[in-house]
Amino acid sequence: MESELNREEAATVKPIRCIVKLGGAAITCKNELEKINEEDLVTVCSQLRLAMMSGSLSDEVLSLDWSKRHGGSVTVPVVEDFTDQLVSGSNNFVVVHGAGSFGHFQASKSGVHKGGLNQPLVKAGFVATRISVTSLNLEIVRALAREGIPSIGMSPFSCGWSTCKRKIDSADVTMITKAINSGFVPVLHGDAVLDSSLDCTILSGDVIISHLAAQMKPEFVVFLTDVLGVYDRPPSEPDAVLLREIAVREDGSWSVTTPVLQGTSKEVEITVAAHDTTGGMATKISEAAMIARQGVDVYIVKAATSHSITALSGRLKDDIPEDWLGTVIRFVR
Amino acid sequence: MESELNREEAATVKPIRCIVKLGGAAITCKNELEKINEEDLVTVCSQLRLAMMSGSLSDEVLSLDWSKRHGGSVTVPVVEDFTDQLVSGSNNFVVVHGAGSFGHFQASKSGVHKGGLNQPLVKAGFVATRISVTSLNLEIVRALAREGIPSIGMSPFSCGWSTCKRKIDSADVTMITKAINSGFVPVLHGDAVLDSSLDCTILSGDVIISHLAAQMKPEFVVFLTDVLGVYDRPPSEPDAVLLREIAVREDGSWSVTTPVLQGTSKEVEITVAAHDTTGGMATKISEAAMIARQGVDVYIVKAATSHSITALSGRLKDDIPEDWLGTVIRFVR
Numbered sequence: 227m228e229s230e231l232n233r234e235e236a237a238t239v240k241p242i243r244c245i246v247k248l249g250g251a252a253i254t255c256k257n258e259l260e261k262i263n264e265e266d267l268v269t270v271c272s273q274l275r276l277a278m279m280s281g282s283l284s285d286e287v288l289s290l291d292w293s294k295r296h297g298g299s300v301t302v303p304v305v306e307d308f309t310d311q312l313v314s315g316s317n318n319f320v321v322v323h324g325a326g327s328f329g330h331f332q333a334s335k336s337g338v339h340k341g342g343l344n345q346p347l348v349k350a351g352f353v354a355t356r357i358s359v360t361s362l363n364l365e366i367v368r369a370l371a372r373e374g375i376p377s378i379g380m381s382p383f384s385c386g387w388s389t390c391k392r393k394i395d396s397a398d399v400t401m402i403t404k405a406i407n408s409g410f411v412p413v414l415h416g417d418a419v420l421d422s423s424l425d426c427t428i429l430s431g432d433v434i435i436s437h438l439a440a441q442m443k444p445e446f447v448v449f450l451t452d453v454l455g456v457y458d459r460p461p462s463e464p465d466a467v468l469l470r471e472i473a474v475r476e477d478g479s480w481s482v483t484t485p486v487l488q489g490t491s492k493e494v495e496i497t498v499a500a501h502d503t504t505g506g507m508a509t510k511i512s513e514a515a516m517i518a519r520q521g522v523d524v525y526i527v528k529a530a531t532s533h534s535i536t537a538l539s540g541r542l543k544d545d546i547p548e549d550w551l552g553t554v555i556r557f558v559r
Numbered sequence: 560m561e562s563e564l565n566r567e568e569a570a571t572v573k574p575i576r577c578i579v580k581l582g583g584a585a586i587t588c589k590n591e592l593e594k595i596n597e598e599d600l601v602t603v604c605s606q607l608r609l610a611m612m613s614g615s616l617s618d619e620v621l622s623l624d625w626s627k628r629h630g631g632s633v634t635v636p637v638v639e640d641f642t643d644q645l646v647s648g649s650n651n652f653v654v655v656h657g658a659g660s661f662g663h664f665q666a667s668k669s670g671v672h673k674g675g676l677n678q679p680l681v682k683a684g685f686v687a688t689r690i691s692v693t694s695l696n697l698e699i700v701r702a703l704a705r706e707g708i709p710s711i712g713m714s715p716f717s718c719g720w721s722t723c724k725r726k727i728d729s730a731d732v733t734m735i736t737k738a739i740n741s742g743f744v745p746v747l748h749g750d751a752v753l754d755s756s757l758d759c760t761i762l763s764g765d766v767i768i769s770h771l772a773a774q775m776k777p778e779f780v781v782f783l784t785d786v787l788g789v790y791d792r793p794p795s796e797p798d799a800v801l802l803r804e805i806a807v808r809e810d811g812s813w814s815v816t817t818p819v820l821q822g823t824s825k826e827v828e829i830t831v832a833a834h835d836t837t838g839g840m841a842t843k844i845s846e847a848a849m850i851a852r853q854g855v856d857v858y859i860v861k862a863a864t865s866h867s868i869t870a871l872s873g874r875l876k877d878d879i880p881e882d883w884l885g886t887v888i889r890f891v892r
Contacts, residue, residue, distance in 0.1 A: 260626060331625070354704070357625070380716075380717045381717055384713045388737075398719075408676055409676060410685075420737055
């Protein structure tokens, strides 16, 4: 029944240009509980504005956040200013963000990801986790709105998304599609959700991106992170090499094509090493490979840099400049 | 298709004890933009806790809000405390709140209720309104969670609710039902939504309550407001009389049964007067009458009083004490 709905909607949906992931590590301060990296978030939102407007709008930014800020006052808009300056819906984006220093504490303290809502601690942690991640979602929606982006917060839980054994079970994109068709930019997030087998679990932003990409077939997907891209070992190690291009084959297997690595055995070794040690990057490559396999280019890039604005602009589809730093993951026939 | 789903769900849904509306005027400061009436909100949440637990839990309140408060720190929970003290799901509640001094400014400034998303001001106002009402929703979810209530914020927009010519068009309660079945207390709110005829409009908390009551058939519905109940004229007028009982008939018509008013013509006059002058009360009575017609008792009562805790406890079903102040609206055969 769900797929019928989706097919119906698919006929009328506006094409999606980009699904962008705001990595938790990029927009929050990793080592401080529930602290947003305000400076980088402002830059990220401003870059998104540029990417969405494609240079067709005036420079003047009209904030769509008319609410009080902590200890501050309400920005009273001048009604007459709202003529045609809004960020247009021609470049349709969907934003998904991770949790970073929001939600993780609450989830890990209670074991929400393991399920078992009959345990009071898990149930409490579910509530606490959702409060934390929806707080972050609201702040990100507001930061985007202050850049004139018509952002709309949409929690996967409220959208009716659920899992079975931690895999997406029900994830109707109808409402997200409707929001896009109405000219809005949906902002989703990693969330605590119901699981038909475990009672509940955590649905990560990366899995959401993968599902949305499969359903919506965007032109490209951008992961904004806190490092330049994917490395062959933890980027903190002195000899870490940035992997510039990863090719994904029909069967889902992938290999590094740039830089050229010495010998096949070495290549495999790197693949394994990446899985074992880079914490999080393995999942990211696997999910990215799944997306790329469908013909959707994936760019993993450091947030709030000149490289991220290049990736968000979509220019990498035609040509990857020599001085661009980041990881491109794409399908090769 | 939706009704099929609903029928399917209805078979397994736990009975709902009460749907409670937290009136915007009761939980926010009417005359100050985006200001919560903290004192009354704490009392309201504490009364809800008592009503939900039916005296079966310990007095110790374990907060389920583990997030930072403005300028404050995180309440780190003691894991061992979470044994069986959580507010149980035996008395299932759904909470719906109004906007009060949140959202109204943004909505009225831009004319969101009139629709027309092709106008930049309306689109901007839609985003601004949702930011404001979801901010309030988060604060209410947190206030409930601090009283140990497993509250889950659910925005009607994200739940996929939409209207056609301002009337509810699509409003699937499946996810709300699932949340309740998992032991949570869904917290909905008046929201900006998409409208298939006008592009967008405002869906009020009162209309949401009416729809939920029809779908979920709770034992009773409580409206918490900032006055004692429904009066025959604006309660600020010196001669205003509190209407204690209103009887609703099969055809939806209603009349005041207590206090006994002199003559039938007088009764009708009051009915009309209430529609004309009490601003908001007319809609409230009409919506309440619609609910009562289905055999669901409706209590309109002042929030954070001894009268509200009596109403929330469900004791009024059997007997209305002499000293109870409020308005009971119910079906008479």
